Amino acid sequence: MSDERRSWSQKAASPFGEAHIWPSASLLLAYPAYSGTAFVAPCIQSKSEPPKCETFSALSSKITEKVASAVKESGVKEGLCLVNAMHITASVYINDDESGLISDYDKWLEKLAPHEPLSGYRHNRTGEDNGDAHLKRQVMGREVVVAITGGRLDLGPWEQIFYGEFDGRRKKRVLIKIIGE
Amino acid sequence: MSDERRSWSQKAASPFGEAHIWPSASLLLAYPAYSGTAFVAPCIQSKSEPPKCETFSALSSKITEKVASAVKESGVKEGLCLVNAMHITASVYINDDESGLISDYDKWLEKLAPHEPLSGYRHNRTGEDNGDAHLKRQVMGREVVVAITGGRLDLGPWEQIFYGEFDGRRKKRVLIKIIGE
Amino acid sequence: MSDERRSWSQKAASPFGEAHIWPSASLLLAYPAYSGTAFVAPCIQSKSEPPKCETFSALSSKITEKVASAVKESGVKEGLCLVNAMHITASVYINDDESGLISDYDKWLEKLAPHEPLSGYRHNRTGEDNGDAHLKRQVMGREVVVAITGGRLDLGPWEQIFYGEFDGRRKKRVLIKIIGE
Numbered sequence: 001m002s003d004e005r006r007s008w009s010q011k012a013a014s015p016f017g018e019a020h021i022w023p024s025a026s027l028l029l030a031y032p033a034y035s036g037t038a039f040v041a042p043c044i045q046s047k048s049e050p051p052k053c054e055t056f057s058a059l060s061s062k063i064t065e066k067v068a069s070a071v072k073e074s075g076v077k078e079g080l081c082l083v084n085a086m087h088i089t090a091s092v093y094i095n096d097d098e099s100g101l102i103s104d105y106d107k108w109l110e111k112l113a114p115h116e117p118l119s120g121y122r123h124n125r126t127g128e129d130n131g132d133a134h135l136k137r138q139v140m141g142r143e144v145v146v147a148i149t150g151g152r153l154d155l156g157p158w159e160q161i162f163y164g165e166f167d168g169r170r171k172k173r174v175l176i177k178i179i180g181e
Numbered sequence: 182m183s184d185e186r187r188s189w190s191q192k193a194a195s196p197f198g199e200a201h202i203w204p205s206a207s208l209l210l211a212y213p214a215y216s217g218t219a220f221v222a223p224c225i226q227s228k229s230e231p232p233k234c235e236t237f238s239a240l241s242s243k244i245t246e247k248v249a250s251a252v253k254e255s256g257v258k259e260g261l262c263l264v265n266a267m268h269i270t271a272s273v274y275i276n277d278d279e280s281g282l283i284s285d286y287d288k289w290l291e292k293l294a295p296h297e298p299l300s301g302y303r304h305n306r307t308g309e310d311n312g313d314a315h316l317k318r319q320v321m322g323r324e325v326v327v328a329i330t331g332g333r334l335d336l337g338p339w340e341q342i343f344y345g346e347f348d349g350r351r352k353k354r355v356l357i358k359i360i361g362e
Numbered sequence: 363m364s365d366e367r368r369s370w371s372q373k374a375a376s377p378f379g380e381a382h383i384w385p386s387a388s389l390l391l392a393y394p395a396y397s398g399t400a401f402v403a404p405c406i407q408s409k410s411e412p413p414k415c416e417t418f419s420a421l422s423s424k425i426t427e428k429v430a431s432a433v434k435e436s437g438v439k440e441g442l443c444l445v446n447a448m449h450i451t452a453s454v455y456i457n458d459d460e461s462g463l464i465s466d467y468d469k470w471l472e473k474l475a476p477h478e479p480l481s482g483y484r485h486n487r488t489g490e491d492n493g494d495a496h497l498k499r500q501v502m503g504r505e506v507v508v509a510i511t512g513g514r515l516d517l518g519p520w521e522q523i524f525y526g527e528f529d530g531r532r533k534k535r536v537l538i539k540i541i542g543e
Contacts, residue, residue, distance in 0.1 A: 082442060086517070086519075095269045096269050105316070156268055179542065279488060325504065328537055
């Protein structure tokens with residue numbers, strides 16, 4: 001985040017207490033290797049810090065705590081938090097933190113939109129081989145919007161926020177935008 | 182809603198008129214019995230009142246009026262209204278209030294993610310039998326965000342908000358968060 | 363937009379600079395002819411101007427520039443932008459602007475929810491023949507919420523906003539609601 005944007009985010013006195021919108025943060029997810037259609041283990045780093053690999057299961061990328069940290073840092077008590085993949089072969093979704101389920105998603109999505117044959121997707125004529133990943137992402141969704149209540153993510157008892165990666169190439173980013181007061 | 186949160190929601194004078202964010206409300210949906218993969222008839226109750234069963238068709242759970250009431254109560258004239266399931270085997274979605282269509286969804290989702298065989302889902306090894314419900318929910322979505330314009334939900338002519346339940350166990354809640362001025 | 367709503371949207375001085383919510387705008391998409399289940403070429407017009415057909419590919423309806431114009435006009439620098447179809451057989455989604463991919467979506471959705479046989483959908487007993495379109499729309503989604511940062515849509519490098527039409531009858535509208543400061 002640039003200094004200009006940091007200064008912008010300073011809280012201002014207002015008739016309804018401290019109120020501001022938090023400039024978007026982003027998580028950078030670094031994929032060291034291509035991994036087909038599976039959910040893969042990202043290394044998460046902040047934009048301003050050196051890469052810091054974290055331990056995720058090889059199949060899941062739970063980011064609830066990262067988002068919760070951003071909410072806390074923002075100081076917003078009541079509002080909305082948008083979390084979206086910035087890439088079009090990836091999803092941010094909310095569901096259960098259960099490894100069997102994540103495996104079920106992987107198998108199911110492969111059935112709905114098989115990676116092969118590569119020739120089954122006109123998109124692959126561009127030289128890419130990720131046509132299926134663009135379809136899988138639509139099933140799982142691009143974004144979630146979560147309520148912030150009392151300064152915390154207002155999640156149901158089993159709701160966890162996940163980043164799902166269906167391609168695995170390149171470094172990936174997740175955008176977090178917080179609005180409220 | 183606690184008294185603390187109620188007091189927080191009082192409207193404040195501001196340079197752009199009355200402006201506030203409404204603390205989230207939630208609808209409690211009580212399921213008296215397990216009902217497989219079908220959309221089931223919920224009883225809706227407010228958190229602070231005794232359960233009040235309402236008459237829904239056995240297959241649909243239209244909640245447009247409930248959300249509209251929350252918008253009216255909030256006093257917000259221009260803004261956004263988030264409505265989401267707080268449970269991970271359920272959806273909030275917008276589509277047509279037509280019983281044939283709801284039946285079509287039910288049949289279609291069962292084809293995309295069959296309830297049986299139970300052994301087809303690793304998630305069911307946890308002792309649950311709702312692996313399919315976690316998948317169906319992803320197709321139909323977790324949440325909707327609806328514009329508020331002139332103090333009303335800014336819906337298209339045929340748009341209706343539905344709660345879709347794919348499991349049927351336990352009491353369920355729908356979160357409504359309103360932000361605007 | 364009525365004069366009343368225009369005047370409402372005037373910017374107000376506030377403790378945190380210029381802050382307001384922009385009344386929703388809508389794009390009117392005119393379909394000259396029924397076109398089955400394909401994504402079709404819309405004519406976009408503003409509500410207050412005579413129809414102005416624009417050249418889109420026969421299969422895609424990219425609306426990123428339209429949304430970006432609305433954001434610019436709103437003056438909002440940091441906030442959220444909701445873009446949703448106001449019709450229940452259409453989607454607003456974000457993905458790649460690549461014609462092969464759009465063709466892949468079309469073929470894939472037809473496989474997941476075939477248009478024929480018409481008798482396969484109870485919804486078609488109402489006299490309509492668009493049962494499949496209501497299902498396809500759920501896969502692709504109703505809406506997107508995009509962050510606004512520094513006065514611009516905060517999109518990833520390949521993210522483009524599309525309107526997807528699965529029915530093709532009637533004039534269609536896309537709602538854009540911008541909130542922020």
